Amino acid sequence: MSESGSECARIALPVVDLLRAPDGPRDRQLLCGEAVEILDQKQGWAHIRATKDGYQGYMPDAALAPAQTNSHWISAPASHAYSAADFKSPDLAALSFGSQVLVSGFEGRFAATDQGYIPRVHLTPMEQQLRDPLSVAMGFLGTPYLWGGNSRFGIDCSGLVQLACLACGIACPGDSGPQERQLGTLLPPGSAYQPGDLLFWKGHVAWVHDPDTLLHANVHAMAVALETLQQAIARIADQGDGPVTAHRRLPQIG
Structure with a gap:
Protein backbone atom coordinates (compact mmCIF):
# COMPACT_ATOMS: atom_id res chain seq x y z
CA MET A 1 0.00 0.00 0.00
CA ALA A 67 4.21 -4.38 -7.13
CA GLN A 68 7.82 -5.53 -7.05
CA THR A 69 11.26 -3.98 -6.71
CA ASN A 70 12.76 -4.17 -10.19
CA SER A 71 16.50 -4.66 -10.56
CA HIS A 72 17.20 -3.76 -14.21
CA TRP A 73 15.83 -1.73 -17.11
CA ILE A 74 16.01 -2.15 -20.89
CA SER A 75 18.68 0.27 -22.12
CA ALA A 76 18.74 -0.97 -25.74
CA PRO A 77 16.21 0.69 -28.07
CA ALA A 78 14.18 -2.53 -27.80
CA SER A 79 14.67 -6.14 -26.76
CA HIS A 80 12.92 -9.52 -26.63
CA ALA A 81 12.14 -11.79 -23.74
CA TYR A 82 12.68 -15.46 -24.68
CA SER A 83 11.31 -18.70 -23.25
CA ALA A 84 14.83 -20.03 -22.66
CA ALA A 85 18.40 -18.76 -22.51
CA ASP A 86 18.72 -19.33 -26.24
CA PHE A 87 18.21 -16.75 -29.00
CA LYS A 88 16.58 -19.48 -31.13
CA SER A 89 13.93 -20.20 -28.50
CA PRO A 90 10.40 -18.76 -28.87
CA ASP A 91 10.16 -15.10 -27.93
CA LEU A 92 7.55 -14.22 -25.32
CA ALA A 93 7.41 -10.43 -25.63
CA ALA A 94 8.99 -7.41 -27.30
CA LEU A 95 10.08 -4.84 -24.73
CA SER A 96 10.83 -1.17 -25.33
CA PHE A 97 13.68 0.94 -24.04
CA GLY A 98 12.77 1.98 -20.51
CA SER A 99 10.94 -1.21 -19.56
CA GLN A 100 11.77 -2.53 -16.09
CA VAL A 101 12.27 -6.13 -14.96
CA LEU A 102 13.36 -8.19 -11.97
CA VAL A 103 16.40 -10.36 -12.66
CA SER A 104 16.54 -13.61 -10.69
CA GLY A 105 19.80 -14.97 -12.15
CA PHE A 106 22.07 -15.21 -15.17
CA GLU A 107 22.65 -17.98 -17.67
CA GLY A 108 25.29 -17.39 -20.31
CA ARG A 109 24.37 -14.37 -22.41
CA PHE A 110 20.94 -14.11 -20.81
CA ALA A 111 19.31 -12.89 -17.63
CA ALA A 112 16.35 -14.79 -16.19
CA THR A 113 13.63 -12.23 -15.44
CA ASP A 114 9.94 -12.05 -14.56
CA GLN A 115 9.28 -11.56 -18.31
CA GLY A 116 11.49 -14.39 -19.59
CA TYR A 117 15.12 -14.59 -20.65
CA ILE A 118 16.51 -11.23 -21.83
CA PRO A 119 19.96 -10.65 -23.41
CA ARG A 120 22.28 -9.35 -20.69
CA VAL A 121 23.73 -6.77 -23.07
CA HIS A 122 20.29 -5.07 -23.26
CA LEU A 123 19.96 -4.64 -19.48
CA THR A 124 21.26 -1.96 -17.11
CA PRO A 125 20.94 -1.95 -13.29
CA MET A 126 18.13 0.31 -12.06
CA GLU A 127 20.54 2.56 -10.17
CA GLN A 128 22.65 3.22 -13.28
CA GLN A 129 21.55 6.14 -15.46
CA LEU A 130 22.68 7.44 -18.83
CA ARG A 131 24.33 10.82 -19.26
CA ASP A 132 23.22 12.38 -22.55
CA PRO A 133 19.48 12.80 -23.20
CA LEU A 134 20.05 13.84 -26.81
CA SER A 135 21.97 10.62 -27.53
CA VAL A 136 19.11 8.65 -25.97
CA ALA A 137 16.59 10.49 -28.15
CA MET A 138 18.70 9.82 -31.25
CA GLY A 139 18.33 6.10 -30.54
CA PHE A 140 14.65 6.51 -31.47
CA LEU A 141 15.36 7.90 -34.94
CA GLY A 142 12.89 6.33 -37.36
CA THR A 143 10.43 5.23 -34.65
CA PRO A 144 6.86 5.60 -35.94
CA TYR A 145 4.89 8.59 -34.70
CA LEU A 146 2.05 7.65 -32.33
CA TRP A 147 -0.09 10.21 -30.53
CA GLY A 148 0.42 9.64 -26.80
CA GLY A 149 3.11 7.02 -27.51
CA ASN A 150 5.90 6.34 -25.04
CA SER A 151 7.78 3.41 -26.56
CA ARG A 152 10.20 2.34 -29.29
CA PHE A 153 7.17 0.92 -31.10
CA GLY A 154 5.45 4.32 -31.36
CA ILE A 155 6.13 7.69 -29.77
CA ASP A 156 5.12 11.34 -29.89
CA CYS A 157 7.08 14.54 -29.31
CA SER A 158 6.67 14.77 -25.53
CA GLY A 159 7.09 11.01 -25.10
CA LEU A 160 10.49 11.26 -26.79
CA VAL A 161 11.54 14.02 -24.42
CA GLN A 162 10.30 12.21 -21.34
CA LEU A 163 11.93 8.86 -22.14
CA ALA A 164 15.28 10.53 -22.82
CA CYS A 165 15.17 12.70 -19.70
CA LEU A 166 14.09 9.95 -17.32
CA ALA A 167 16.84 7.66 -18.61
CA CYS A 168 19.32 10.33 -17.52
CA GLY A 169 17.77 10.96 -14.12
CA ILE A 170 16.02 14.21 -15.09
CA ALA A 171 12.48 14.44 -13.70
CA CYS A 172 10.12 15.09 -16.58
CA PRO A 173 6.34 15.45 -17.02
CA GLY A 174 4.57 13.52 -19.75
CA ASP A 175 3.13 16.38 -21.83
CA SER A 176 4.81 19.24 -23.68
CA GLY A 177 2.93 21.97 -21.80
CA PRO A 178 4.27 21.04 -18.35
CA GLN A 179 7.64 20.24 -19.92
CA GLU A 180 7.82 23.79 -21.24
CA ARG A 181 7.16 25.16 -17.74
CA GLN A 182 9.39 22.81 -15.76
CA LEU A 183 12.38 21.54 -17.75
CA GLY A 184 15.75 23.25 -17.55
CA THR A 185 16.35 26.98 -17.85
CA LEU A 186 14.38 29.36 -20.05
CA LEU A 187 16.70 31.22 -22.44
CA PRO A 188 16.04 34.70 -23.83
CA PRO A 189 14.91 35.04 -27.46
CA GLY A 190 17.85 35.03 -29.87
CA SER A 191 20.02 32.75 -27.72
CA ALA A 192 22.38 30.50 -29.66
CA TYR A 193 21.16 26.93 -30.17
CA GLN A 194 23.17 24.15 -28.54
CA PRO A 195 22.81 20.37 -28.94
CA GLY A 196 20.38 19.07 -26.34
CA ASP A 197 18.37 22.29 -26.07
CA LEU A 198 14.59 22.03 -26.30
CA LEU A 199 12.36 24.20 -28.50
CA PHE A 200 8.66 24.45 -27.72
CA TRP A 201 5.60 25.41 -29.71
CA LYS A 202 1.98 25.31 -28.59
CA GLY A 203 1.47 21.53 -28.34
CA HIS A 204 4.90 20.52 -29.64
CA VAL A 205 8.49 20.08 -28.50
CA ALA A 206 11.72 19.27 -30.37
CA TRP A 207 15.35 18.57 -29.51
CA VAL A 208 18.10 20.74 -30.97
CA HIS A 209 20.43 18.21 -32.59
CA ASP A 210 22.91 20.86 -33.75
CA PRO A 211 22.59 24.60 -34.45
CA ASP A 212 20.98 23.86 -37.83
CA THR A 213 18.95 20.70 -37.16
CA LEU A 214 16.05 19.51 -35.02
CA LEU A 215 15.25 15.99 -33.83
CA HIS A 216 11.57 15.41 -33.08
CA ALA A 217 8.67 13.00 -33.33
CA ASN A 218 6.32 14.74 -35.72
CA VAL A 219 3.27 14.19 -37.90
CA HIS A 220 4.96 15.74 -40.94
CA ALA A 221 7.32 12.73 -41.15
CA MET A 222 5.05 10.41 -39.09
CA ALA A 223 8.25 9.36 -37.34
CA VAL A 224 11.11 10.54 -35.18
CA ALA A 225 13.13 12.46 -37.75
CA LEU A 226 15.84 15.04 -38.27
CA GLU A 227 14.70 18.27 -39.90
CA THR A 228 16.43 21.51 -40.82
CA LEU A 229 15.77 23.84 -37.91
CA GLN A 230 14.77 26.98 -39.80
CA GLN A 231 12.65 25.01 -42.27
CA ALA A 232 10.84 23.35 -39.35
CA ILE A 233 10.17 26.70 -37.68
CA ALA A 234 8.76 28.09 -40.94
CA ARG A 235 6.73 24.94 -41.69
CA ILE A 236 5.16 24.83 -38.25
CA ALA A 237 4.21 28.50 -38.47
CA ASP A 238 2.80 28.05 -42.00
CA GLN A 239 0.59 25.15 -40.90
CA GLY A 240 -1.02 27.39 -38.28
CA ASP A 241 0.70 26.23 -35.11
CA GLY A 242 2.45 29.51 -34.42
CA PRO A 243 5.99 30.51 -33.51
CA VAL A 244 8.45 29.00 -31.04
CA THR A 245 7.14 29.75 -27.55
CA ALA A 246 10.19 28.77 -25.50
CA HIS A 247 13.85 27.80 -25.81
CA ARG A 248 15.06 25.85 -22.78
CA ARG A 249 18.39 24.31 -21.79
CA LEU A 250 18.69 21.21 -19.63
CA PRO A 251 21.25 21.07 -16.79
CA GLN A 252 24.58 19.41 -17.43
CA ILE A 253 24.76 15.92 -15.97
CA GLY A 254 27.85 15.52 -13.83
Whole structure:
Protein backbone atom coordinates (compact mmCIF):
# COMPACT_ATOMS: atom_id res chain seq x y z
CA MET A 1 0.00 0.00 0.00
CA SER A 2 1.12 3.59 -0.63
CA GLU A 3 1.19 6.29 2.05
CA SER A 4 -2.21 7.54 0.86
CA GLY A 5 -3.77 4.09 1.31
CA SER A 6 -3.99 3.34 -2.43
CA GLU A 7 -2.66 0.03 -3.69
CA CYS A 8 0.71 -0.13 -5.43
CA ALA A 9 1.09 -2.21 -8.61
CA ARG A 10 3.20 -2.52 -11.73
CA ILE A 11 2.53 -2.71 -15.46
CA ALA A 12 2.41 -6.38 -16.47
CA LEU A 13 2.32 -6.01 -20.28
CA PRO A 14 4.97 -4.64 -22.68
CA VAL A 15 3.07 -1.38 -23.37
CA VAL A 16 -0.28 -0.23 -22.00
CA ASP A 17 -2.37 2.75 -23.08
CA LEU A 18 -3.26 5.21 -20.33
CA LEU A 19 -6.77 6.33 -21.23
CA ARG A 20 -8.66 9.51 -20.38
CA ALA A 21 -11.67 7.41 -19.34
CA PRO A 22 -12.61 3.72 -19.57
CA ASP A 23 -12.69 2.94 -23.31
CA GLY A 24 -11.69 6.59 -23.89
CA PRO A 25 -8.87 8.13 -25.94
CA ARG A 26 -5.21 7.45 -25.19
CA ASP A 27 -3.39 10.24 -23.37
CA ARG A 28 -0.06 8.45 -22.72
CA GLN A 29 1.40 4.97 -22.35
CA LEU A 30 3.17 3.06 -19.59
CA LEU A 31 5.85 0.41 -20.05
CA CYS A 32 6.42 -3.02 -18.63
CA GLY A 33 7.40 -2.95 -14.96
CA GLU A 34 6.63 0.72 -14.35
CA ALA A 35 5.12 1.43 -10.93
CA VAL A 36 1.62 2.81 -10.45
CA GLU A 37 -0.84 3.52 -7.66
CA ILE A 38 -4.33 2.10 -8.05
CA LEU A 39 -6.73 4.88 -7.05
CA ASP A 40 -9.93 2.97 -7.82
CA GLN A 41 -11.11 -0.23 -9.51
CA LYS A 42 -14.53 -0.77 -11.04
CA GLN A 43 -16.04 -3.07 -13.68
CA GLY A 44 -12.69 -4.35 -14.94
CA TRP A 45 -11.03 -0.93 -15.08
CA ALA A 46 -8.36 0.59 -12.84
CA HIS A 47 -7.94 4.31 -12.27
CA ILE A 48 -4.20 4.70 -11.71
CA ARG A 49 -1.51 7.28 -11.07
CA ALA A 50 1.92 6.74 -12.63
CA THR A 51 4.65 6.92 -10.01
CA LYS A 52 7.21 8.42 -12.42
CA ASP A 53 5.27 11.61 -13.20
CA GLY A 54 1.90 11.61 -11.43
CA TYR A 55 -0.03 11.15 -14.68
CA GLN A 56 -3.50 9.72 -14.07
CA GLY A 57 -5.74 7.66 -16.31
CA TYR A 58 -7.51 4.37 -16.83
CA MET A 59 -6.43 0.93 -17.98
CA PRO A 60 -7.83 -2.61 -17.79
CA ASP A 61 -7.24 -4.48 -14.53
CA ALA A 62 -5.55 -7.22 -16.56
CA ALA A 63 -2.70 -4.84 -17.42
CA LEU A 64 -1.57 -4.76 -13.79
CA ALA A 65 0.40 -7.11 -11.54
CA PRO A 66 1.50 -6.91 -7.90
CA ALA A 67 4.21 -4.38 -7.13
CA GLN A 68 7.82 -5.53 -7.05
CA THR A 69 11.26 -3.98 -6.71
CA ASN A 70 12.76 -4.17 -10.19
CA SER A 71 16.50 -4.66 -10.56
CA HIS A 72 17.20 -3.76 -14.21
CA TRP A 73 15.83 -1.73 -17.11
CA ILE A 74 16.01 -2.15 -20.89
CA SER A 75 18.68 0.27 -22.12
CA ALA A 76 18.74 -0.97 -25.74
CA PRO A 77 16.21 0.69 -28.07
CA ALA A 78 14.18 -2.53 -27.80
CA SER A 79 14.67 -6.14 -26.76
CA HIS A 80 12.92 -9.52 -26.63
CA ALA A 81 12.14 -11.79 -23.74
CA TYR A 82 12.68 -15.46 -24.68
CA SER A 83 11.31 -18.70 -23.25
CA ALA A 84 14.83 -20.03 -22.66
CA ALA A 85 18.40 -18.76 -22.51
CA ASP A 86 18.72 -19.33 -26.24
CA PHE A 87 18.21 -16.75 -29.00
CA LYS A 88 16.58 -19.48 -31.13
CA SER A 89 13.93 -20.20 -28.50
CA PRO A 90 10.40 -18.76 -28.87
CA ASP A 91 10.16 -15.10 -27.93
CA LEU A 92 7.55 -14.22 -25.32
CA ALA A 93 7.41 -10.43 -25.63
CA ALA A 94 8.99 -7.41 -27.30
CA LEU A 95 10.08 -4.84 -24.73
CA SER A 96 10.83 -1.17 -25.33
CA PHE A 97 13.68 0.94 -24.04
CA GLY A 98 12.77 1.98 -20.51
CA SER A 99 10.94 -1.21 -19.56
CA GLN A 100 11.77 -2.53 -16.09
CA VAL A 101 12.27 -6.13 -14.96
CA LEU A 102 13.36 -8.19 -11.97
CA VAL A 103 16.40 -10.36 -12.66
CA SER A 104 16.54 -13.61 -10.69
CA GLY A 105 19.80 -14.97 -12.15
CA PHE A 106 22.07 -15.21 -15.17
CA GLU A 107 22.65 -17.98 -17.67
CA GLY A 108 25.29 -17.39 -20.31
CA ARG A 109 24.37 -14.37 -22.41
CA PHE A 110 20.94 -14.11 -20.81
CA ALA A 111 19.31 -12.89 -17.63
CA ALA A 112 16.35 -14.79 -16.19
CA THR A 113 13.63 -12.23 -15.44
CA ASP A 114 9.94 -12.05 -14.56
CA GLN A 115 9.28 -11.56 -18.31
CA GLY A 116 11.49 -14.39 -19.59
CA TYR A 117 15.12 -14.59 -20.65
CA ILE A 118 16.51 -11.23 -21.83
CA PRO A 119 19.96 -10.65 -23.41
CA ARG A 120 22.28 -9.35 -20.69
CA VAL A 121 23.73 -6.77 -23.07
CA HIS A 122 20.29 -5.07 -23.26
CA LEU A 123 19.96 -4.64 -19.48
CA THR A 124 21.26 -1.96 -17.11
CA PRO A 125 20.94 -1.95 -13.29
CA MET A 126 18.13 0.31 -12.06
CA GLU A 127 20.54 2.56 -10.17
CA GLN A 128 22.65 3.22 -13.28
CA GLN A 129 21.55 6.14 -15.46
CA LEU A 130 22.68 7.44 -18.83
CA ARG A 131 24.33 10.82 -19.26
CA ASP A 132 23.22 12.38 -22.55
CA PRO A 133 19.48 12.80 -23.20
CA LEU A 134 20.05 13.84 -26.81
CA SER A 135 21.97 10.62 -27.53
CA VAL A 136 19.11 8.65 -25.97
CA ALA A 137 16.59 10.49 -28.15
CA MET A 138 18.70 9.82 -31.25
CA GLY A 139 18.33 6.10 -30.54
CA PHE A 140 14.65 6.51 -31.47
CA LEU A 141 15.36 7.90 -34.94
CA GLY A 142 12.89 6.33 -37.36
CA THR A 143 10.43 5.23 -34.65
CA PRO A 144 6.86 5.60 -35.94
CA TYR A 145 4.89 8.59 -34.70
CA LEU A 146 2.05 7.65 -32.33
CA TRP A 147 -0.09 10.21 -30.53
CA GLY A 148 0.42 9.64 -26.80
CA GLY A 149 3.11 7.02 -27.51
CA ASN A 150 5.90 6.34 -25.04
CA SER A 151 7.78 3.41 -26.56
CA ARG A 152 10.20 2.34 -29.29
CA PHE A 153 7.17 0.92 -31.10
CA GLY A 154 5.45 4.32 -31.36
CA ILE A 155 6.13 7.69 -29.77
CA ASP A 156 5.12 11.34 -29.89
CA CYS A 157 7.08 14.54 -29.31
CA SER A 158 6.67 14.77 -25.53
CA GLY A 159 7.09 11.01 -25.10
CA LEU A 160 10.49 11.26 -26.79
CA VAL A 161 11.54 14.02 -24.42
CA GLN A 162 10.30 12.21 -21.34
CA LEU A 163 11.93 8.86 -22.14
CA ALA A 164 15.28 10.53 -22.82
CA CYS A 165 15.17 12.70 -19.70
CA LEU A 166 14.09 9.95 -17.32
CA ALA A 167 16.84 7.66 -18.61
CA CYS A 168 19.32 10.33 -17.52
CA GLY A 169 17.77 10.96 -14.12
CA ILE A 170 16.02 14.21 -15.09
CA ALA A 171 12.48 14.44 -13.70
CA CYS A 172 10.12 15.09 -16.58
CA PRO A 173 6.34 15.45 -17.02
CA GLY A 174 4.57 13.52 -19.75
CA ASP A 175 3.13 16.38 -21.83
CA SER A 176 4.81 19.24 -23.68
CA GLY A 177 2.93 21.97 -21.80
CA PRO A 178 4.27 21.04 -18.35
CA GLN A 179 7.64 20.24 -19.92
CA GLU A 180 7.82 23.79 -21.24
CA ARG A 181 7.16 25.16 -17.74
CA GLN A 182 9.39 22.81 -15.76
CA LEU A 183 12.38 21.54 -17.75
CA GLY A 184 15.75 23.25 -17.55
CA THR A 185 16.35 26.98 -17.85
CA LEU A 186 14.38 29.36 -20.05
CA LEU A 187 16.70 31.22 -22.44
CA PRO A 188 16.04 34.70 -23.83
CA PRO A 189 14.91 35.04 -27.46
CA GLY A 190 17.85 35.03 -29.87
CA SER A 191 20.02 32.75 -27.72
CA ALA A 192 22.38 30.50 -29.66
CA TYR A 193 21.16 26.93 -30.17
CA GLN A 194 23.17 24.15 -28.54
CA PRO A 195 22.81 20.37 -28.94
CA GLY A 196 20.38 19.07 -26.34
CA ASP A 197 18.37 22.29 -26.07
CA LEU A 198 14.59 22.03 -26.30
CA LEU A 199 12.36 24.20 -28.50
CA PHE A 200 8.66 24.45 -27.72
CA TRP A 201 5.60 25.41 -29.71
CA LYS A 202 1.98 25.31 -28.59
CA GLY A 203 1.47 21.53 -28.34
CA HIS A 204 4.90 20.52 -29.64
CA VAL A 205 8.49 20.08 -28.50
CA ALA A 206 11.72 19.27 -30.37
CA TRP A 207 15.35 18.57 -29.51
CA VAL A 208 18.10 20.74 -30.97
CA HIS A 209 20.43 18.21 -32.59
CA ASP A 210 22.91 20.86 -33.75
CA PRO A 211 22.59 24.60 -34.45
CA ASP A 212 20.98 23.86 -37.83
CA THR A 213 18.95 20.70 -37.16
CA LEU A 214 16.05 19.51 -35.02
CA LEU A 215 15.25 15.99 -33.83
CA HIS A 216 11.57 15.41 -33.08
CA ALA A 217 8.67 13.00 -33.33
CA ASN A 218 6.32 14.74 -35.72
CA VAL A 219 3.27 14.19 -37.90
CA HIS A 220 4.96 15.74 -40.94
CA ALA A 221 7.32 12.73 -41.15
CA MET A 222 5.05 10.41 -39.09
CA ALA A 223 8.25 9.36 -37.34
CA VAL A 224 11.11 10.54 -35.18
CA ALA A 225 13.13 12.46 -37.75
CA LEU A 226 15.84 15.04 -38.27
CA GLU A 227 14.70 18.27 -39.90
CA THR A 228 16.43 21.51 -40.82
CA LEU A 229 15.77 23.84 -37.91
CA GLN A 230 14.77 26.98 -39.80
CA GLN A 231 12.65 25.01 -42.27
CA ALA A 232 10.84 23.35 -39.35
CA ILE A 233 10.17 26.70 -37.68
CA ALA A 234 8.76 28.09 -40.94
CA ARG A 235 6.73 24.94 -41.69
CA ILE A 236 5.16 24.83 -38.25
CA ALA A 237 4.21 28.50 -38.47
CA ASP A 238 2.80 28.05 -42.00
CA GLN A 239 0.59 25.15 -40.90
CA GLY A 240 -1.02 27.39 -38.28
CA ASP A 241 0.70 26.23 -35.11
CA GLY A 242 2.45 29.51 -34.42
CA PRO A 243 5.99 30.51 -33.51
CA VAL A 244 8.45 29.00 -31.04
CA THR A 245 7.14 29.75 -27.55
CA ALA A 246 10.19 28.77 -25.50
CA HIS A 247 13.85 27.80 -25.81
CA ARG A 248 15.06 25.85 -22.78
CA ARG A 249 18.39 24.31 -21.79
CA LEU A 250 18.69 21.21 -19.63
CA PRO A 251 21.25 21.07 -16.79
CA GLN A 252 24.58 19.41 -17.43
CA ILE A 253 24.76 15.92 -15.97
CA GLY A 254 27.85 15.52 -13.83
